[in-house]
Amino acid sequence: xxxxxxxxxxxxxxxxxxxxxxxxxxxxxxGRAIPWMMLAPxxxxxxxxxxxxxxxxxxxxxTLDTSTFLMSEAYTLANYQRAFTESLFAVVAWRSLAGxxxxxxxxxxxxxxxxxxxxxxxxxxxxxxxLIALFLPFFIGQVVRAYGWLIILGNQGMVNEAxxxxxxxxxxxxxxxxxxxxxxxxxMLPFAVLMLAPxxTAIPEELEAAAGSLGAxxxxxxRHIVLPLARPGLVGAGLVVMTLSLTDFAMPAILGGGSQDxxxxxxxxxxxRTSDQGxxxxxxxxxxxxxxxxxxxxxxxxxxxxxxMGRARR
Amino acid sequence: MMPAALKGSAIKPKLEWPTVAVSVxxxxxxxxxxxxxxxxxxxxxxGKFLTILGPxxxxxxxxxxxxxxxxxxxxxxxxxxxxxxxAVPPHKRSIGMVFQKLALxxxxxxxxxxxxxxxxxxxxxxxxxxxxxxxxxxxxxGGYGTRRVHELSGGQQQRVAIARALVFxxxxxLLDEPLAALDRKLREEMQLEFRRIQRELGVxxxxxxxxxxxxxxxxxxxxxxxxxxxxxxARPSETYRTxxxxxxxxxxxxxxxxxxxxxxxxxxxxEKIRIAPTRNGLVGADTIVEGIVADAIFExxxxxxxxxxxxxxxxxxxVFDHDPSAHSQLEPGSAVYLGWTAGDVLExxx
Numbered sequence: 134x135x136x137x138x139x140x141x142x143x144x145x146x147x148x149x150x151x152x153x154x155x156x157x158x159x160x161x162x163x164g165r166a167i168p169w170m171m172l173a174p175x176x177x178x179x180x181x182x183x184x185x186x187x188x189x190x191x192x193x194x195x196t197l198d199t200s201t202f203l204m205s206e207a208y209t210l211a212n213y214q215r216a217f218t219e220s221l222f223a224v225v226a227w228r229s230l231a232g233x234x235x236x237x238x239x240x241x242x243x244x245x246x247x248x249x250x251x252x253x254x255x256x257x258x259x260x261x262x263x264l265i266a267l268f269l270p271f272f273i274g275q276v277v278r279a280y281g282w283l284i285i286l287g288n289q290g291m292v293n294e295a296x297x298x299x300x301x302x303x304x305x306x307x308x309x310x311x312x313x314x315x316x317x318x319x320x321m322l323p324f325a326v327l328m329l330a331p332x333x334t335a336i337p338e339e340l341e342a343a344a345g346s347l348g349a350x351x352x353x354x355x356r357h358i359v360l361p362l363a364r365p366g367l368v369g370a371g372l373v374v375m376t377l378s379l380t381d382f383a384m385p386a387i388l389g390g391g392s393q394d395x396x397x398x399x400x401x402x403x404x405x406r407t408s409d410q411g412x413x414x415x416x417x418x419x420x421x422x423x424x425x426x427x428x429x430x431x432x433x434x435x436x437x438x439x440x441x442m443g444r445a446r447r
Numbered sequence: 448m449m450p451a452a453l454k455g456s457a458i459k460p461k462l463e464w465p466t467v468a469v470s471v472x473x474x475x476x477x478x479x480x481x482x483x484x485x486x487x488x489x490x491x492x493x494g495k496f497l498t499i500l501g502p503x504x505x506x507x508x509x510x511x512x513x514x515x516x517x518x519x520x521x522x523x524x525x526x527x528x529x530x531x532x533x534a535v536p537p538h539k540r541s542i543g544m545v546f547q548k549l550a551l552x553x554x555x556x557x558x559x560x561x562x563x564x565x566x567x568x569x570x571x572x573x574x575x576x577x578x579x580x581x582x583x584x585x586x587x588x589g590g591y592g593t594r595r596v597h598e599l600s601g602g603q604q605q606r607v608a609i610a611r612a613l614v615f616x617x618x619x620x621l622l623d624e625p626l627a628a629l630d631r632k633l634r635e636e637m638q639l640e641f642r643r644i645q646r647e648l649g650v651x652x653x654x655x656x657x658x659x660x661x662x663x664x665x666x667x668x669x670x671x672x673x674x675x676x677x678x679x680x681a682r683p684s685e686t687y688r689t690x691x692x693x694x695x696x697x698x699x700x701x702x703x704x705x706x707x708x709x710x711x712x713x714x715x716x717x718e719k720i721r722i723a724p725t726r727n728g729l730v731g732a733d734t735i736v737e738g739i740v741a742d743a744i745f746e747x748x749x750x751x752x753x754x755x756x757x758x759x760x761x762x763x764x765x766v767f768d769h770d771p772s773a774h775s776q777l778e779p780g781s782a783v784y785l786g787w788t789a790g791d792v793l794e795x796x797x
Contacts, residue, residue: 339550343546344552346542347564347567347611349563
């Protein structure tokens, strides 16, 4: 009997050929090793990262000899002492931490309705438009986008020109804290929306209809049903936005104009301006520690299950 | 008419004029160019159990959602207890609804689910726990209040959904095929449970289903829908015995059509046809035809025969034989006689 083409499509034949090839190269008795083999590249990369951390840890314990510009041979905690006592670093750390918190709250507040409309709208056109508006900024890098804001928000920028038309004197919009936070929120919004959308999709629309029929108006449906059920998405998105903002470099550098440094900028300065690798490494390690503690704190408060990790609760 | 037992006695039946709980008046629903409901009109008396029965796409669910208030009719008006409700959002209607997928809140316990409508309707917080317990008892889930939804079995989840829909004593209970996903045994058990609770509370109920057996078992009245139109509204026995048209006859029960689909149609139910290996076995039948058994399916309490009848244009007639012990089971290929009485033939105008 002849098998018709549609009953055994070309893609299946290609898969057959690939499987036959795989069986030749990698006989079935090696099969048990395959999961480990697939893990290998990732393990290798993480291993390299750990090696790098070891190196940074080593350098962080040496001070820079300013006469010879060489690292000291002996180990010392002097860098850590400087990092914790010099007020400059306290200011930078506080600025980054407070900034990333504000950015997280604002971003989630703006991203939630965006994601909600995108998921719930019955019009495919609106959904497509929202998706395009979301992805367009992704194709423009962070640095280019920051420069874009320089053009728009500068003293002779579009915003100030528009204000001039209605008789308002130019306002200095750039090179301050709020400009950095604004840039960060704008940069983080797509990440937050993309992480919230699946979480909201997972909430059956019927639950909201049910809440309505049980007497809840939309505000109470939102508070009692949508918000609690969206919590995993909110925690995940918040975590990503928070860590990305905390460690951001480009926005503080460009929109802050050097006056609004975050931790990453301070590390950059130590490595490439003062060439103090020791202090730079110390700051880098402290940033890693702060970020890890933050993630750890969120996991203990909300459980790792919020990122759909571990087994689904039954 | 008064029941026979009351005739001539001194006890007069309590006069309670039936009041209309739900009134649907020439409602149309068109969306995306589809005419989902066409000029639907019916009245439902307070305390009655109505089932809207129809195949998928018949508009039955749309009609229910219109009554619940999730959609607004394109034209026409719906009255609940005399008040027009088209402009009233769902949360301001007094309607309890059990959804197809139950829509229990997964982040709450069974008791919290049941308490939710009370909280949303601003009941006295002190009275809520006792009331929730009472309704959980009613659906036989006393003591299960602290369980999370996912810790309950399918049947138990059904019961929580019922308790949640009824705890605030709504004017109207809507059931959107909540039993469709259950296995047969549990479904039949829950049908009786719905009936019991509905009788106990006397709440006006509208149930939507495609299961004709469920409609016959649970309802005071059945509306049969097809193509967005109401085909018949009648009591279950009436719907079964005197279907108003060929669609209803075909949808409820197993019906054999005896002639061409154009012109006046005549039909006979499978259980009204008698089958015998000889003409003598069909004494009393008005019509007797000859046929050949095409298939015989043993179903335990009955045997279902498919009999090819040459004199009726070679059609296959389905016959239920509920007493196969009277003769041994007839084998496929054997020649048989089918007979029925004239009174059992259903006739429909085209």
